[in-house]
Amino acid sequence: MPNWYYEKKDLRNTPSIRDGIDFETERRYRKEGARFIMQTGTSMGLGHNTVATGVVYFHRFYMFHSFKTFPRYVTACCCLFLAGKVEETPKKCKDIIKTARALLTDQKFVSFGEDPKEEVMTLERILLQTIKFDLQVEHPYSFLVRYAKNLKGDSAKLQKMVQMAWNFVNDSLSTTVSLQWEPEIIAVALIYLASKLSKFTVVDWVGKQPEHLKWWDMFVQDVTMEILEDICHQVLDLYQQPNNESPPDSPPQLPPSKASPPMKRANISPQANKNSPTVNNPPLKTSAPPPPLPPVVEMEVNHIPKHITDVNQGIAIGNWHQTNQPPPLPHGNTSGYGAPPPGPPPQQWQQHYSHPYSNNYYNR
Numbered sequence: 001m002p003n004w005y006y007e008k009k010d011l012r013n014t015p016s017i018r019d020g021i022d023f024e025t026e027r028r029y030r031k032e033g034a035r036f037i038m039q040t041g042t043s044m045g046l047g048h049n050t051v052a053t054g055v056v057y058f059h060r061f062y063m064f065h066s067f068k069t070f071p072r073y074v075t076a077c078c079c080l081f082l083a084g085k086v087e088e089t090p091k092k093c094k095d096i097i098k099t100a101r102a103l104l105t106d107q108k109f110v111s112f113g114e115d116p117k118e119e120v121m122t123l124e125r126i127l128l129q130t131i132k133f134d135l136q137v138e139h140p141y142s143f144l145v146r147y148a149k150n151l152k153g154d155s156a157k158l159q160k161m162v163q164m165a166w167n168f169v170n171d172s173l174s175t176t177v178s179l180q181w182e183p184e185i186i187a188v189a190l191i192y193l194a195s196k197l198s199k200f201t202v203v204d205w206v207g208k209q210p211e212h213l214k215w216w217d218m219f220v221q222d223v224t225m226e227i228l229e230d231i232c233h234q235v236l237d238l239y240q241q242p243n244n245e246s247p248p249d250s251p252p253q254l255p256p257s258k259a260s261p262p263m264k265r266a267n268i269s270p271q272a273n274k275n276s277p278t279v280n281n282p283p284l285k286t287s288a289p290p291p292p293l294p295p296v297v298e299m300e301v302n303h304i305p306k307h308i309t310d311v312n313q314g315i316a317i318g319n320w321h322q323t324n325q326p327p328p329l330p331h332g333n334t335s336g337y338g339a340p341p342p343g344p345p346p347q348q349w350q351q352h353y354s355h356p357y358s359n360n361y362y363n364r
Contacts, residue, residue: 002132011176018066030175030176034076038170040099044091052139055178056137059176060131061130065130071111073108074119081124086136093117141166141169144166147216150207150215152205153201153203158200160198166326168190168193169190172234180231190231192228193236
């Protein structure tokens, strides 16, 4: 299977940038596409895993294709359509298009062409080829809850911190952190950020060993403070960006369905391999605790809108933060929550889902 993690220099040399789109514009297009998937998914009652999977497909797709060739809103609908089938929450293609039509202006919807359904269905084949049928995606949500259940402290404060971290995970979908770091590391970084903001200090946790300097040492290895701070900065940057109205997409210019798009295997840098999380491996060896959050991050924290630090919301994306909430942690226990119940067996989805075209009912 392809490796989906990139260096920052790769993110500045995408097909869109080589096609004449500047870095900031591409970043805005990615953010708008991701938020459109969130809005559409929320309007259709889809869960956070389905929405997040669609967003990850979206980000991966544009590592191989240009925004000038594939309009972002058509691609967003296609990614959500495929994600619904993969996550076993399928929606009809025509219903996704109907919802998109209600959310988009006439000027933006023109990119869907004369036959929107055909555009989405044609693009689905290209999407599948681009991601090499690598359909299963893990997200930080499950790791966030699992890690939080091992932390000790006041239940109410812990729940508040988890809610804030969950909101940060929601908002991180609008960035490219999922193209840079594994979900385990993203979960650790955003718990770290939320704990700083909510003033929840983790001093004890289930399974603590003498060599553990920080709680995340028992879950991931070789994760430096620089990595965590980089992820935090990328999320914090969202709250400082102006939300300007973007120009409409260019008309769709889909290549013929017979032609396969050029394939390129994602390469992960040696540094990224070094920092990959390893579960239950020997802990990180250091001689001193990591430094506190740098002043520049503290300064950026002061610019976060009040509704973020109020915990119950994140960036306003329809009802996304109101409908996408973390599960409540057990109450009345300050000695740690233990491990969560085991999840479904691996590859369980294959029992119900073999190919995107196997269930023609939803390809309507």
